[in-house]
Amino acid sequence: MFKIFYPDEEAVSAYDIPYEALYDKGIRGVIFDVDNTLVPHGVPADDRAKKLFSRLRNIGLETCLLSNNKEPRVSSFAQAIGGSNYIYKGNKPGRKGYEKAMEQMGTDVGHTVFVGDQLFTDVFGAKRVGIHSILVRPIHPKEEIQIVLKRFLEAIVLYFYHRDKKRR
Numbered sequence: 001m002f003k004i005f006y007p008d009e010e011a012v013s014a015y016d017i018p019y020e021a022l023y024d025k026g027i028r029g030v031i032f033d034v035d036n037t038l039v040p041h042g043v044p045a046d047d048r049a050k051k052l053f054s055r056l057r058n059i060g061l062e063t064c065l066l067s068n069n070k071e072p073r074v075s076s077f078a079q080a081i082g083g084s085n086y087i088y089k090g091n092k093p094g095r096k097g098y099e100k101a102m103e104q105m106g107t108d109v110g111h112t113v114f115v116g117d118q119l120f121t122d123v124f125g126a127k128r129v130g131i132h133s134i135l136v137r138p139i140h141p142k143e144e145i146q147i148v149l150k151r152f153l154e155a156i157v158l159y160f161y162h163r164d165k166k167r168r
Contacts, residue, residue, distance in 0.1 A: 029107035093125030
């Protein structure tokens with residue numbers, strides 16, 4: 001019942017993912033959520049984010065920021081990290097934003113991963129399109145009220161995800 005919301009894998013942070021290994025497995029594009037995945041909500045790109053995107057470019061990975069936020073937030077973040085494709089008002093978990101991200105990067109579902117912190121928008125949208133999803137822990141506990149409410153429901157889904165994972 002909850003499996004449509006299960007991530008393909010989990011990581012502590014977007015900064016702990018072995019991107020070189022993903023590249024070796026044929027991944028050529030990474031789609032990222034921004035707020036609470038790369039930086040706390042509303043915070044500008046920091047040195048850690050800038051270094052990550054420099055590393056990704058050096059590996060040879062294309063990137064795209066996919067956010068439900070407005071253009072000023074997403075475009076300024078993309079510029080601050082040294083340039084990245086981006087989509088604002090991405091309407092996650094709708095399919096179109098993910099498909100447009102792959103189009104911008106020149107990738108397809110077999111060569112793309114998605115990294116985000118929310119099950120019902122980030123992971124669910126990626127799964128609807130067929131993109132490998134990596135769920136990361138939220139960077140900061142302070143979130144908007146609608147997200148706080150979703151986190152309670154996410155905890156239920158994650159309980160079953162972890163239980164099912166142990167049984168495999």
